[in-house]
Amino acid sequence: MNITEKILAKASGKTTVQPGEIVDANVDTIMIHDLTGPLAVEAFKKIGTEKVWNNKKVVVILDHQVPAESIKAAELHKTMRQFAKDQQLRIYDVGRGGVCHQVMPEKGHVVPGTVIVGADSHTCTYGAFGAFATGIGSTEAAAVMATGKIWLKVPVAIRINVDGKFGKYITPKDLVLNIIGKLGVDGAIYKSAEFTGRTIREMSIAGRMTICNMAVEMGAKNGIVEPDETTRKFLQDRVKTLPDFAALGSDKDSTYEQTVAFNVAELEPQVACPSSVDNVKPISEIGDVPVDQAFIGSCTNGRMEDLRLAAQIMKGKKVKDGVRALVIPASMEVYKRALTEGLTETFTEAGAMVCGPACGPCLGGHIGLLAAEETCVSTSNRNFIGRMGSKEANVYLASPATVAASAVTGKITDPRTLEAKQ
Amino acid sequence: MKVSGPAIKFGKNIDTDVILPGKYLVLVDPYDLAKHALEGLDPDFPDKAKKGVIIVGGKNFGCGSSREQAPLALKYSGVKCVVAETFARIFFRNAINIGLPVIECKGISAAVDEGDELSVDFEAGTVQNLSKGKSFQVAKLPPFILEILSDGGLIENLRRRMKK
Structure with a gap:
C-alpha cells in the first residue's frame, strides 16, 4: 500500500484497502473557520446531538474576515466564539493564531499518519507532514463533529517525482505552478498526489506545505509527502507523541496510476x-x-x-x-x-x-x-x-x-x- | 428519484468563485446567496433559474473552494440538478450533502443545447435529452448517496438514522 492507503486502512480498522473502495474512516482532527464554521454550527444544531464527539479534536480558527470588517462578519465570529465556548473547543481568535493552515501544524494539531478534515479546500496542506488531509464542506463538517466519522473513497494515486536542485530565486512555488501547468486543473481530479524524489526530500517543511497546499488546484483529493527527519524537526516540540515514520511510508510495491517526473534544475520562475x-x-x-x-x-x-x-x-x-x-x-x-x-x-x-x-x-x-x-x-x-x-x-x-x-x-x-x- | 427541466449550459472548470464570489460568504440566508448565483459569469442567471432548471457543465465543475454556499446558491436560485462531465470532489460532496442532485455524464456537453428539455433518473442511472431524443446511461450513485439525496441532504439523513 502507499502512504495514503495505509492511513485510510488504519483509520477504518482494516488491514488493507483498494483504490475505489469506500471506507468509513475515523477522523482524528477537524478544523472549521469563520466563513465555513457558522454554516457547520447551524447544521450541527439541526442534527440534534448536544456535544461534539470529542472536543479535543475540533479546532476553530478565525482567519478569513479578521478582524471583523463588517457587522455581518462580527456576528459570524460571535457565533463561532459562542460555539467554541459551549463545546469547550480550542479556538484561535484574532491575534492568537493566523491563517488556519499555518496555525494547525504550528500549534501541534497535525500528526503524521492521521486523518484530518477541514472545512476549507486547502486543508490538503497538511499532507506536507504525512497526514491524510482533505477539504470538506460545512454540512459534512457538522456530521463529522457529531459522529467523528466520514465516508471516503480510497483514491487512485499518482506519483510526482521531482529531481534537481533549485536555481537562485527559484522556489517550490515555481515547481508547483509548473506541475499544475503541465497536469491541468483537473489533472489529479479525485486522486491522491504523492510527491517524491530527491528534491522533495531536501525541501524544507515550508516548501512541502506550498506544494501540498496547491494539490487541490489540480483537483487532487490530497497531496502527501512521506514524513522524515525534516518533519520530525518541525513537529518534535509541537506534538506530544509522534508515530513510527518508517511504518508509514509507501511500500516498495505500491501501485500508482501514473508516475510523472519533474526536474527543477533548469526551471525558470513560473x-x-x-x-x-x-x-x-x-x-x-x-x-x-x-x-x-x-x-x-x-x-x-x-x-x-x-x-x-x-x-x-x-x-x-x-x-x-x-x-x-x-x-x-x-x-x-x-x-x-x-x-x-x-x-x-x-x-x-x-x-x-x-x-x-x-x-x-x-x-x-x-x-x-x-x-x-x-x-x-x-x-x-x-x-x-x-x-x-x-x-x-x-x-x-x-x-x-x-x-x-x-x-x-x-x-x-x-x-x-x-x-x-x- | 427523477428530475426534469430545461438546460442552462456552462463550460469547463466552472469554479466556486464565479458560482458564488467570496465577498458574499458573510450572507447567511440561502435566498440571499441565490441572488448572486453564477454572478461571475451571467448576472441574469438567478432570473433564468427561477423556473427550475438543470445545469449542464463541462469537466471539473465546481473546482476551487470548499464553500458550501456555492451549491446552496444554485439550489435556492432554482437549479434542480447539475449534470457535468466531471465534478470537483468537494463540490460534488457538498451538493449531495445539501440535497442538490448531481450526476456525472460523459459526453453531455456536446449532446445538449441551451434550453433543451432534460430528464434525469437517478435510480436507473439515465440522463435523457427529450428535445433531441438522446439518452445516456451513466454510473449510478451508490445506494447510501441516493438515500442522502432522497432524504433531502446529509443532516436529514443523519437525523433519520440516529433515531433508529
Missing part, C-alpha cells in the same frame, strides 16, 4: 496567468505586465522563508510609485519572527504595508480588493475571475521572489534580473 491556475507560463514568455498591487502572504506563501526571500529582494529598494505592496505573515508566530529578524522594517522601509495575520486579499473578502481593470501579482493560490474583488480585475500567481521583484519594478519581473542586496 507565473499562472488569468484566470485559471493551469494557465502557467515561464516568466520569459509573460511580456510586459504592469501591476497595481503585489501581495505576499496566504496559506500558500506566508511563511518565514517566503518573507525572508521577499525581504532579501526588497531590502534597500522601494516599491514602485503607483504600486501598493501588501505583506501578510501567515500566523502570529511568523509575524513575531518577522519583527525580530527585521523583515517588517525592511518591508515598511520599502513602502510595503505589513498587515496582521489573515487570509487577506487572497479570497477577495477583506483587505486589498481590486477594482475593475486592476492587476495583482500574488503569492496566493487562485486567480479565478472575481477571486480578489472585481470580476474585471486580473490576478497573476507567482513566487514570493517574483512578487517582491515585481513590486519594486512595477511590472511582472524575473527576480534574477534584480541585483539582490544581502
Whole structure:
C-alpha cells in the first residue's frame, strides 16, 4: 500500500484497502473557520446531538474576515466564539493564531499518519507532514463533529517525482505552478498526489506545505509527502507523541496510476496567468505586465522563508510609485519572527504595508480588493475571475521572489534580473 | 428519484468563485446567496433559474473552494440538478450533502443545447435529452448517496438514522 492507503486502512480498522473502495474512516482532527464554521454550527444544531464527539479534536480558527470588517462578519465570529465556548473547543481568535493552515501544524494539531478534515479546500496542506488531509464542506463538517466519522473513497494515486536542485530565486512555488501547468486543473481530479524524489526530500517543511497546499488546484483529493527527519524537526516540540515514520511510508510495491517526473534544475520562475491556475507560463514568455498591487502572504506563501526571500529582494529598494505592496505573515508566530529578524522594517522601509495575520486579499473578502481593470501579482493560490474583488480585475500567481521583484519594478519581473542586496 | 427541466449550459472548470464570489460568504440566508448565483459569469442567471432548471457543465465543475454556499446558491436560485462531465470532489460532496442532485455524464456537453428539455433518473442511472431524443446511461450513485439525496441532504439523513 502507499502512504495514503495505509492511513485510510488504519483509520477504518482494516488491514488493507483498494483504490475505489469506500471506507468509513475515523477522523482524528477537524478544523472549521469563520466563513465555513457558522454554516457547520447551524447544521450541527439541526442534527440534534448536544456535544461534539470529542472536543479535543475540533479546532476553530478565525482567519478569513479578521478582524471583523463588517457587522455581518462580527456576528459570524460571535457565533463561532459562542460555539467554541459551549463545546469547550480550542479556538484561535484574532491575534492568537493566523491563517488556519499555518496555525494547525504550528500549534501541534497535525500528526503524521492521521486523518484530518477541514472545512476549507486547502486543508490538503497538511499532507506536507504525512497526514491524510482533505477539504470538506460545512454540512459534512457538522456530521463529522457529531459522529467523528466520514465516508471516503480510497483514491487512485499518482506519483510526482521531482529531481534537481533549485536555481537562485527559484522556489517550490515555481515547481508547483509548473506541475499544475503541465497536469491541468483537473489533472489529479479525485486522486491522491504523492510527491517524491530527491528534491522533495531536501525541501524544507515550508516548501512541502506550498506544494501540498496547491494539490487541490489540480483537483487532487490530497497531496502527501512521506514524513522524515525534516518533519520530525518541525513537529518534535509541537506534538506530544509522534508515530513510527518508517511504518508509514509507501511500500516498495505500491501501485500508482501514473508516475510523472519533474526536474527543477533548469526551471525558470513560473507565473499562472488569468484566470485559471493551469494557465502557467515561464516568466520569459509573460511580456510586459504592469501591476497595481503585489501581495505576499496566504496559506500558500506566508511563511518565514517566503518573507525572508521577499525581504532579501526588497531590502534597500522601494516599491514602485503607483504600486501598493501588501505583506501578510501567515500566523502570529511568523509575524513575531518577522519583527525580530527585521523583515517588517525592511518591508515598511520599502513602502510595503505589513498587515496582521489573515487570509487577506487572497479570497477577495477583506483587505486589498481590486477594482475593475486592476492587476495583482500574488503569492496566493487562485486567480479565478472575481477571486480578489472585481470580476474585471486580473490576478497573476507567482513566487514570493517574483512578487517582491515585481513590486519594486512595477511590472511582472524575473527576480534574477534584480541585483539582490544581502 | 427523477428530475426534469430545461438546460442552462456552462463550460469547463466552472469554479466556486464565479458560482458564488467570496465577498458574499458573510450572507447567511440561502435566498440571499441565490441572488448572486453564477454572478461571475451571467448576472441574469438567478432570473433564468427561477423556473427550475438543470445545469449542464463541462469537466471539473465546481473546482476551487470548499464553500458550501456555492451549491446552496444554485439550489435556492432554482437549479434542480447539475449534470457535468466531471465534478470537483468537494463540490460534488457538498451538493449531495445539501440535497442538490448531481450526476456525472460523459459526453453531455456536446449532446445538449441551451434550453433543451432534460430528464434525469437517478435510480436507473439515465440522463435523457427529450428535445433531441438522446439518452445516456451513466454510473449510478451508490445506494447510501441516493438515500442522502432522497432524504433531502446529509443532516436529514443523519437525523433519520440516529433515531433508529
